[in-house]
Amino acid sequence: MPHPDLLFPADPRQREITRELYAHVRDLPLISPHGHIDPRLLADDEPFDDPAHLFVVPDHYLTRMLYSQGVHPDALGVPRRDGSTAAVEPREIWRTFAAHWHLFRGTPSKLWLEQTLDGVFGVTAPLSADTADEIYDAVAGCLARPEFRPRALFERFNIEVLATTESPLDPLTQHAKLAADGWGDRVVSTFRPDDVVDMEFGGLTGAAGTQAWRQRVAKLGEITGEDTLTFTGYLAALRQRRAAFLAMGTTSSDHGHPTARTLVLPEPEKRELFERGLRDEATPADAEAFRAVMLVEFARMSIDDGMVMQLHPGSVRNHNTWLHGAYGTDVGGDIPQATDYVNGLAPLLSEHGNDPSLRLVLYTLDETTFTRELAPLAGGYAALYLGAPWWFLDSPEAMRRFREAVTETAGFANTAGFVDDTRAFCSIPVRHDIARRVDAGFLARLVAEHRLTLDEAAETAADIAYHQPKRIFKVVSE
Amino acid sequence: MPHPDLLFPADPRQREITRELYAHVRDLPLISPHGHIDPRLLADDEPFDDPAHLFVVPDHYLTRMLYSQGVHPDALGVPRRDGSTAAVEPREIWRTFAAHWHLFRGTPSKLWLEQTLDGVFGVTAPLSADTADEIYDAVAGCLARPEFRPRALFERFNIEVLATTESPLDPLTQHAKLAADGWGDRVVSTFRPDDVVDMEFGGLTGAAGTQAWRQRVAKLGEITGEDTLTFTGYLAALRQRRAAFLAMGTTSSDHGHPTARTLVLPEPEKRELFERGLRDEATPADAEAFRAVMLVEFARMSIDDGMVMQLHPGSVRNHNTWLHGAYGTDVGGDIPQATDYVNGLAPLLSEHGNDPSLRLVLYTLDETTFTRELAPLAGGYAALYLGAPWWFLDSPEAMRRFREAVTETAGFANTAGFVDDTRAFCSIPVRHDIARRVDAGFLARLVAEHRLTLDEAAETAADIAYHQPKRIFKVVSE
Amino acid sequence: MPHPDLLFPADPRQREITRELYAHVRDLPLISPHGHIDPRLLADDEPFDDPAHLFVVPDHYLTRMLYSQGVHPDALGVPRRDGSTAAVEPREIWRTFAAHWHLFRGTPSKLWLEQTLDGVFGVTAPLSADTADEIYDAVAGCLARPEFRPRALFERFNIEVLATTESPLDPLTQHAKLAADGWGDRVVSTFRPDDVVDMEFGGLTGAAGTQAWRQRVAKLGEITGEDTLTFTGYLAALRQRRAAFLAMGTTSSDHGHPTARTLVLPEPEKRELFERGLRDEATPADAEAFRAVMLVEFARMSIDDGMVMQLHPGSVRNHNTWLHGAYGTDVGGDIPQATDYVNGLAPLLSEHGNDPSLRLVLYTLDETTFTRELAPLAGGYAALYLGAPWWFLDSPEAMRRFREAVTETAGFANTAGFVDDTRAFCSIPVRHDIARRVDAGFLARLVAEHRLTLDEAAETAADIAYHQPKRIFKVVSE
Structure with a gap:
C-alpha cells in the first residue's frame, strides 16, 4: 500500500483537504479508455x-x-x-x-x-x-x-472498462474471444488506422514507405472486399472497419501523427495524393498532406458514426536511429518536438469544430501549448476536449502543471480525464491512483485559497476521475 | 466581500506575511491605463x-x-x-x-x-x-x-484614472462630454490606430481588406484635412489625431498586431507598400510588412509627442470561422499563437530601443516568452516595459507564473503593473484586487524564504500596485 | 552569513527536511568545471x-x-x-x-x-x-x-577545481605559471574553439567575418606548425591544441553557437564550406553549416581524446546594436531565442549519440525545451547530459523549475550538476550555495510527499552537488 499521504501537499491544511477530497475518489472504478494492453492477455488469461x-x-x-x-x-x-x-x-x-x-x-x-x-x-x-x-x-x-492471472487482477483492480488499441487490419479475434467469454463490454478496442494512413509508417520513407503502405492498403481491401486501390474504395473500407469495431464495443479512434496538421482539399486533389502514394511517387510533403487530409476524413466519419476521435501529435519517431535499426520501434527512441495546434487544426476546426456531434480529444508532448493553444482551443470549440498529460508528461509534476495551466481557460469540463496509455497491465491501478492524488492536491489548493468550496471540489474530483471520462469517451458499462 | 484570505498561500507563515503586505495595497486607488469600457457609459451615466x-x-x-x-x-x-x-x-x-x-x-x-x-x-x-x-x-x-449608476460606482470603486480605447477616427465626443462635466482627467482615451493601419483589419483579406482600409484612410483625411492618399499626408494625419488625443488627456497608444514584427525601410519602399494597399495590390506579406513599418513610425511619433506605446501581438483573430461569420469579432473566437519578440522587435529596438524618451509596454499571450524573450529584453533596453499578463493569462495562476518567471531577470521596476483590459465595468475592482493579492502572495514567499525583508516587500507591493503604473503610463491625476 | 534558512521552503515540515538535506552538502568542496574567471587573477595573485x-x-x-x-x-x-x-x-x-x-x-x-x-x-x-x-x-x-588575495580566497572558498575558458589561440601562459606554482591541478582551462570555427564570430558578418576568421585560422597555423589553410591541416591543428590543453589538465571543451544545429557531410562538402570561408565567399547559411559540421568534428575528436564536450546554443549575440557598437561584446546585449535541439542535434546523435565514450553536456536559455526536448534526449542517449540552468536561468526560481521539469524524465543521474559560469570570482561560493539550497528544497518536497526516503534524498543531494559533476566532467583532483 502506498503511504496514505503519497503525493499530497506538505502544508498541513492543504494535506487535510487533500485527504478529504481523495477519499471521495479513491475507490471509484477505473475507466481506461486509451491504452496498449495486449488483448490476448485477457483473452487467454494465462499467467x-x-x-x-x-x-x-x-x-x-x-x-x-x-x-x-x-x-x-x-x-x-x-x-x-x-x-x-x-x-x-x-x-x-x-x-x-x-x-x-x-x-x-x-x-x-x-x-x-x-x-x-x-x-x-x-x-x-x-x-x-x-x-x-x-x-x-x-x-x-x-x-x-x-x-x-490477468482476469483476476482486472477484477481486483476495479477496472470498469479497458480499451486496447488495434489496427483496422486486426481481425479482432481476441476481442471476439473476450465477447464469447462475457468480457466484451469490459475490454474493447480502439480504432487506430495510422498504419493504413501513413505512407511513412514505422519510420520508412520514400518508396520503401509507400510500398509497405500499399501492401497494408491492399490487405485492407482483402479484409473488407472493397477496392482499396481507389480512394473511394479506400474510404469505404475504413468506414466498414469502423462499423466492425463499433459493433464490438469500440467507442473511439486514435491517431498518432508527427504534427497536428489538417487539410481540406477538393476531392480530385485528395485522390491524387492517394494515387501518388500508390505509384510510389509521394514526396514527404505528400505523405504529410495525406495524413492531414485523412484527419479531416476521420472527423467526418466520426460525425457520422459517433466514434470519439483522439489525436496525439508531436513525436519524432525513432529519433535514435541506432536503437531503431537494432531494436525496432517503441523501445524508447522517440522524442517530442514543438507542435503547432493553432494553425495545424484550423482547417479541420473550420469545417467541423463547431459540430457537437464531433468529439476530438487532443493530447500533447509539448506543454508550452497548454495555455497558449490547447486551453483556448478546448474552451472555444464545441468539438474539442483536452486529453490527459501524455507520455513524458504522465507524471505528478506534469499533471499538476497541466491543471495549473489549463483550468483557468478551459475549466475542468473540457478535460477528458486520465488515461493510463500503458503496456504495463499491473501498473494500471497506481497510474490512476497517482492522477487522483495529484488532482486532489490541486483542488485542495483551490479550496485552501478560498477559490472553491469543499463541496465544489469534491464533486469536481469525482467528475474528472470517473464521470467525465465515461461520458466523454462514451463508455457504456454494466 | 471576498474571503479575507482569498488567493493567499495556504502555509500559515506565508499567509501571515501576505496579509501584512496586502494591507499596504488594498485601499490604494485604482489606476486603469488600459481597458475597453465604453466611454458613453460614464458620459451619459445612465443606469x-x-x-x-x-x-x-x-x-x-x-x-x-x-x-x-x-x-x-x-x-x-x-x-x-x-x-x-x-x-x-x-x-x-x-x-x-x-x-x-x-x-x-x-x-x-x-x-x-x-x-x-x-x-x-x-x-x-x-x-x-x-x-x-x-x-x-x-x-x-x-x-x-x-x-x-456608472459615475457613482466609479467613485465607490476608488478609480483614480480610467483609460478607454478609441480609433483615430473617433471624434472623441464622449470624452469631450466627460471633460465638460469635469471628468476629463479621470476618464481618458487610448489612441488605437489598428483600423487605419491594418490592411487586413477585422479579418478581411485581399482586396476586401484593402478596400475597407482605404475607406477608413479616406475618412481619416476628412477628419484631419490632410491628403491621406499620400503616405506623407497619412502620417501627418496620424500625428494630428495623436495631438488631438493628447490634448484630451490621452497618455498612451495601443497596437494589436498578429505578430511582433517591426521593419525599418527606406522612405520610397514604405510609400510603395502604402500605395500598393491603396491600389488593392497588397499581398498578405505586404500587409504584414506595412504593419511592421508602422510600429516603427509610431515609435518615432512617441519619441516626439511622448505617448507611451503599448503592443499586444500574437492573437490569431477569428480562428473560429463559424463564430466569426455568424457573430462577428470579439466573441471568443480568437486564439493565441507562438510569438517571436526577439527577432520581431530587433529592427525597432535597433533604431529606438535605447532612447529613454520611448516607452514601449509589451504584452503577450505566449508565456513561453516570459523568461526566454520578454524579461531579457525588458531588462536590457531602456525603452521596454513588460505589461501585465494579458487575456487568458490575466488569472491568478498565470499572474503568479509571470512574477516567478520575469522577476529574476527583469526585476519589478521593468514591469508596468496591472491593467484590467476589460469591457466589464463592474469587475474592475475585483480584477485589480486579485492582482494585488497574487503579487502580495508572491512577495510573501520571497520574504518567507529570506530573499527580501518585509519592508522591501511592502514598498515593492505598493510600487507595482500603484506608483509604477502611474509613472510608467504617465498618468497625471488630482 | 546568509540566513540559515535562505531559500528554504516556508512550510515547516519541508523546511525541516531541507535543513537536514542541506547539512549533508553545505561543506562539500566546490567543483567549478565551467566558468570565465581570468586565470591571470590566480596566476599573479595580485590584490x-x-x-x-x-x-x-x-x-x-x-x-x-x-x-x-x-x-x-x-x-x-x-x-x-x-x-x-x-x-x-x-x-x-x-x-x-x-x-x-x-x-x-x-x-x-x-x-x-x-x-x-x-x-x-x-x-x-x-x-x-x-x-x-x-x-x-x-x-x-x-x-x-x-x-x-585570490589564492587565499580560493582556499577559503573550498574550491577543489576551477576551470577557466580559453581559445585554442591562447598560449596557456597563465596556466603554465599556475602549474609551476603547484596550482596546475586546481586551475585548469576549458578548450573554447568558437573564434577559429565561427566565420561570424563577434557579430561580424559577410567578408568582415570571414577575414577576421581567416586571420585567426592563420594564427592557429603559426602556433601549431600545421597548414591550417587546408581543411586537413585545420583539423590537425585543432587536435594538436586539444592535446596541449589536455596535457595541462583540461577535461572539457565548450561551444557557444547561435543554434543547436549539427550536420554530417561528405568530406569534399566540408572542405568546400571551409574553403568558401577562406575565399570570403561564405554566405550566412554557409557559416551556420560550417559551425554545424564542426560540432560533429569535435564530437569525433572527443571520442578520440576523451574531452567532455559542452554546448550552449540559443543566444542572439549583440541584439542591442547600440550597446555592441559603443561597448563591444559581453556587456548585456545578448538575448535568448527559441532553440530546436531535437532536429538540430539529430545528425550528431545519429552518428555518435550512442557512443558512451562521447560525453555531451547541453545547456539552454530556452526553458520550454526542458520537458519537450532536453529531458527526453538526455534520458534516451548514452552520450548526453543536461547542464545546469544557464545564464538568465541560473537563479532560484529557474533552478527549481529545472528540477521539476527534467527529473521525471531524465532523473538526477543525467544532470551534470551546477556550474557557476561566472566572471565574478568572489560570487563563486554563494552561487554554488544557492544551487545546493534550491536542490535541497526540491528534494525535501519529494521526501515530504513520500516520493523519496530521507536517505535517498540525502545521497542524491551529495551526488548532484559534488560527486556527479566531478565524475561527468572527469575532474581529477588531489
Missing part, C-alpha cells in the same frame, strides 16, 4: 511471465533510462529487430535492473513500480542489488497463483 | 441594463466557455453579425448561464463574478439554477438605484 | 581592484539592469569598444550602483552580492545610497589585506 518480462523488458520508460546511463539493451533482454534476443536469463535482467534502481529517483517509474510491488505483490523491501533475488522470487511466486 | 446584459452577453470569457460545452450563442443573446439577435429574454439568458455556472470552477471568471456579486451587489448566495431568479432580481433591484 | 571594479563594472547582470532603467553605461565605467572609458571615479560608480540597488529585488544578483558582502567581507549593512561609502570603504579595506 504472466517472469518478473523481468512483466516489468522490465517491455517498458521503454525503464529501458531507455538504463540505456541512457550505459546499460546495453541486450543486457535487458530487449528483443532485436531481427527477432533474436540476447541470451540473458530473466533473473539476470532483473538483477541488472535492480542494481540501477537509484537512477529512477524522482521519476514516475519509481512510483509505479514501488506501488505495484507493494500494492499488488505485497513486496515492501526497497529494490536494490541486495534485494533483487528476494523480490524476484516473491513476485514469481505470486505470478504462479491463480489470483494473479 | 445599466439588466443583469444578463451587464454580465453575460458582452463577456466573451463567459460565452465562449458555455459555447465550448454546447450552449448556442443565440441562447445567450449574443448579437449576430447582421445586427439581429435571437429572441430571448434577459432572464432566460441569466437562467441558462446560472445553470452552467459549475463550468467556471477554477477560472478567473468565477472569482470575478462572485466577488462582484458580493462586493458590489451584496449577493452572497451561490449562483445556480436554483438561485438564478433570486439573484437576477437582487441585481436588477440594485441597478435601478442611483448609487449603482 | 583585487576597488569594489566598483570588483563587483559592478564587469558584471553585465548588474550593468544591463541599471541600463534598462536609464543609467548610462558611462556612469558605470563600462569600457568602450574603442578602449576608452568615461572619466568616473570608482567610488562614484559604486554610489550610482548603490542608489539603484532596489532595482535588484527578487533577482539572483541581489542574493549573490548580499551574501558575498556578508559572507566574504563581513558587511551586513543593507546597501543603499546612504551606506554606499561606508560599504565601499569596508570592502576596500579588506581587499588590501593578504587574506583577500
Whole structure:
C-alpha cells in the first residue's frame, strides 16, 4: 500500500483537504479508455511471465533510462529487430535492473513500480542489488497463483472498462474471444488506422514507405472486399472497419501523427495524393498532406458514426536511429518536438469544430501549448476536449502543471480525464491512483485559497476521475 | 466581500506575511491605463441594463466557455453579425448561464463574478439554477438605484484614472462630454490606430481588406484635412489625431498586431507598400510588412509627442470561422499563437530601443516568452516595459507564473503593473484586487524564504500596485 | 552569513527536511568545471581592484539592469569598444550602483552580492545610497589585506577545481605559471574553439567575418606548425591544441553557437564550406553549416581524446546594436531565442549519440525545451547530459523549475550538476550555495510527499552537488 499521504501537499491544511477530497475518489472504478494492453492477455488469461518480462523488458520508460546511463539493451533482454534476443536469463535482467534502481529517483517509474510491488505483490523491501533475488522470487511466486492471472487482477483492480488499441487490419479475434467469454463490454478496442494512413509508417520513407503502405492498403481491401486501390474504395473500407469495431464495443479512434496538421482539399486533389502514394511517387510533403487530409476524413466519419476521435501529435519517431535499426520501434527512441495546434487544426476546426456531434480529444508532448493553444482551443470549440498529460508528461509534476495551466481557460469540463496509455497491465491501478492524488492536491489548493468550496471540489474530483471520462469517451458499462 | 484570505498561500507563515503586505495595497486607488469600457457609459451615466446584459452577453470569457460545452450563442443573446439577435429574454439568458455556472470552477471568471456579486451587489448566495431568479432580481433591484449608476460606482470603486480605447477616427465626443462635466482627467482615451493601419483589419483579406482600409484612410483625411492618399499626408494625419488625443488627456497608444514584427525601410519602399494597399495590390506579406513599418513610425511619433506605446501581438483573430461569420469579432473566437519578440522587435529596438524618451509596454499571450524573450529584453533596453499578463493569462495562476518567471531577470521596476483590459465595468475592482493579492502572495514567499525583508516587500507591493503604473503610463491625476 | 534558512521552503515540515538535506552538502568542496574567471587573477595573485571594479563594472547582470532603467553605461565605467572609458571615479560608480540597488529585488544578483558582502567581507549593512561609502570603504579595506588575495580566497572558498575558458589561440601562459606554482591541478582551462570555427564570430558578418576568421585560422597555423589553410591541416591543428590543453589538465571543451544545429557531410562538402570561408565567399547559411559540421568534428575528436564536450546554443549575440557598437561584446546585449535541439542535434546523435565514450553536456536559455526536448534526449542517449540552468536561468526560481521539469524524465543521474559560469570570482561560493539550497528544497518536497526516503534524498543531494559533476566532467583532483 502506498503511504496514505503519497503525493499530497506538505502544508498541513492543504494535506487535510487533500485527504478529504481523495477519499471521495479513491475507490471509484477505473475507466481506461486509451491504452496498449495486449488483448490476448485477457483473452487467454494465462499467467504472466517472469518478473523481468512483466516489468522490465517491455517498458521503454525503464529501458531507455538504463540505456541512457550505459546499460546495453541486450543486457535487458530487449528483443532485436531481427527477432533474436540476447541470451540473458530473466533473473539476470532483473538483477541488472535492480542494481540501477537509484537512477529512477524522482521519476514516475519509481512510483509505479514501488506501488505495484507493494500494492499488488505485497513486496515492501526497497529494490536494490541486495534485494533483487528476494523480490524476484516473491513476485514469481505470486505470478504462479491463480489470483494473479490477468482476469483476476482486472477484477481486483476495479477496472470498469479497458480499451486496447488495434489496427483496422486486426481481425479482432481476441476481442471476439473476450465477447464469447462475457468480457466484451469490459475490454474493447480502439480504432487506430495510422498504419493504413501513413505512407511513412514505422519510420520508412520514400518508396520503401509507400510500398509497405500499399501492401497494408491492399490487405485492407482483402479484409473488407472493397477496392482499396481507389480512394473511394479506400474510404469505404475504413468506414466498414469502423462499423466492425463499433459493433464490438469500440467507442473511439486514435491517431498518432508527427504534427497536428489538417487539410481540406477538393476531392480530385485528395485522390491524387492517394494515387501518388500508390505509384510510389509521394514526396514527404505528400505523405504529410495525406495524413492531414485523412484527419479531416476521420472527423467526418466520426460525425457520422459517433466514434470519439483522439489525436496525439508531436513525436519524432525513432529519433535514435541506432536503437531503431537494432531494436525496432517503441523501445524508447522517440522524442517530442514543438507542435503547432493553432494553425495545424484550423482547417479541420473550420469545417467541423463547431459540430457537437464531433468529439476530438487532443493530447500533447509539448506543454508550452497548454495555455497558449490547447486551453483556448478546448474552451472555444464545441468539438474539442483536452486529453490527459501524455507520455513524458504522465507524471505528478506534469499533471499538476497541466491543471495549473489549463483550468483557468478551459475549466475542468473540457478535460477528458486520465488515461493510463500503458503496456504495463499491473501498473494500471497506481497510474490512476497517482492522477487522483495529484488532482486532489490541486483542488485542495483551490479550496485552501478560498477559490472553491469543499463541496465544489469534491464533486469536481469525482467528475474528472470517473464521470467525465465515461461520458466523454462514451463508455457504456454494466 | 471576498474571503479575507482569498488567493493567499495556504502555509500559515506565508499567509501571515501576505496579509501584512496586502494591507499596504488594498485601499490604494485604482489606476486603469488600459481597458475597453465604453466611454458613453460614464458620459451619459445612465443606469445599466439588466443583469444578463451587464454580465453575460458582452463577456466573451463567459460565452465562449458555455459555447465550448454546447450552449448556442443565440441562447445567450449574443448579437449576430447582421445586427439581429435571437429572441430571448434577459432572464432566460441569466437562467441558462446560472445553470452552467459549475463550468467556471477554477477560472478567473468565477472569482470575478462572485466577488462582484458580493462586493458590489451584496449577493452572497451561490449562483445556480436554483438561485438564478433570486439573484437576477437582487441585481436588477440594485441597478435601478442611483448609487449603482456608472459615475457613482466609479467613485465607490476608488478609480483614480480610467483609460478607454478609441480609433483615430473617433471624434472623441464622449470624452469631450466627460471633460465638460469635469471628468476629463479621470476618464481618458487610448489612441488605437489598428483600423487605419491594418490592411487586413477585422479579418478581411485581399482586396476586401484593402478596400475597407482605404475607406477608413479616406475618412481619416476628412477628419484631419490632410491628403491621406499620400503616405506623407497619412502620417501627418496620424500625428494630428495623436495631438488631438493628447490634448484630451490621452497618455498612451495601443497596437494589436498578429505578430511582433517591426521593419525599418527606406522612405520610397514604405510609400510603395502604402500605395500598393491603396491600389488593392497588397499581398498578405505586404500587409504584414506595412504593419511592421508602422510600429516603427509610431515609435518615432512617441519619441516626439511622448505617448507611451503599448503592443499586444500574437492573437490569431477569428480562428473560429463559424463564430466569426455568424457573430462577428470579439466573441471568443480568437486564439493565441507562438510569438517571436526577439527577432520581431530587433529592427525597432535597433533604431529606438535605447532612447529613454520611448516607452514601449509589451504584452503577450505566449508565456513561453516570459523568461526566454520578454524579461531579457525588458531588462536590457531602456525603452521596454513588460505589461501585465494579458487575456487568458490575466488569472491568478498565470499572474503568479509571470512574477516567478520575469522577476529574476527583469526585476519589478521593468514591469508596468496591472491593467484590467476589460469591457466589464463592474469587475474592475475585483480584477485589480486579485492582482494585488497574487503579487502580495508572491512577495510573501520571497520574504518567507529570506530573499527580501518585509519592508522591501511592502514598498515593492505598493510600487507595482500603484506608483509604477502611474509613472510608467504617465498618468497625471488630482 | 546568509540566513540559515535562505531559500528554504516556508512550510515547516519541508523546511525541516531541507535543513537536514542541506547539512549533508553545505561543506562539500566546490567543483567549478565551467566558468570565465581570468586565470591571470590566480596566476599573479595580485590584490583585487576597488569594489566598483570588483563587483559592478564587469558584471553585465548588474550593468544591463541599471541600463534598462536609464543609467548610462558611462556612469558605470563600462569600457568602450574603442578602449576608452568615461572619466568616473570608482567610488562614484559604486554610489550610482548603490542608489539603484532596489532595482535588484527578487533577482539572483541581489542574493549573490548580499551574501558575498556578508559572507566574504563581513558587511551586513543593507546597501543603499546612504551606506554606499561606508560599504565601499569596508570592502576596500579588506581587499588590501593578504587574506583577500585570490589564492587565499580560493582556499577559503573550498574550491577543489576551477576551470577557466580559453581559445585554442591562447598560449596557456597563465596556466603554465599556475602549474609551476603547484596550482596546475586546481586551475585548469576549458578548450573554447568558437573564434577559429565561427566565420561570424563577434557579430561580424559577410567578408568582415570571414577575414577576421581567416586571420585567426592563420594564427592557429603559426602556433601549431600545421597548414591550417587546408581543411586537413585545420583539423590537425585543432587536435594538436586539444592535446596541449589536455596535457595541462583540461577535461572539457565548450561551444557557444547561435543554434543547436549539427550536420554530417561528405568530406569534399566540408572542405568546400571551409574553403568558401577562406575565399570570403561564405554566405550566412554557409557559416551556420560550417559551425554545424564542426560540432560533429569535435564530437569525433572527443571520442578520440576523451574531452567532455559542452554546448550552449540559443543566444542572439549583440541584439542591442547600440550597446555592441559603443561597448563591444559581453556587456548585456545578448538575448535568448527559441532553440530546436531535437532536429538540430539529430545528425550528431545519429552518428555518435550512442557512443558512451562521447560525453555531451547541453545547456539552454530556452526553458520550454526542458520537458519537450532536453529531458527526453538526455534520458534516451548514452552520450548526453543536461547542464545546469544557464545564464538568465541560473537563479532560484529557474533552478527549481529545472528540477521539476527534467527529473521525471531524465532523473538526477543525467544532470551534470551546477556550474557557476561566472566572471565574478568572489560570487563563486554563494552561487554554488544557492544551487545546493534550491536542490535541497526540491528534494525535501519529494521526501515530504513520500516520493523519496530521507536517505535517498540525502545521497542524491551529495551526488548532484559534488560527486556527479566531478565524475561527468572527469575532474581529477588531489
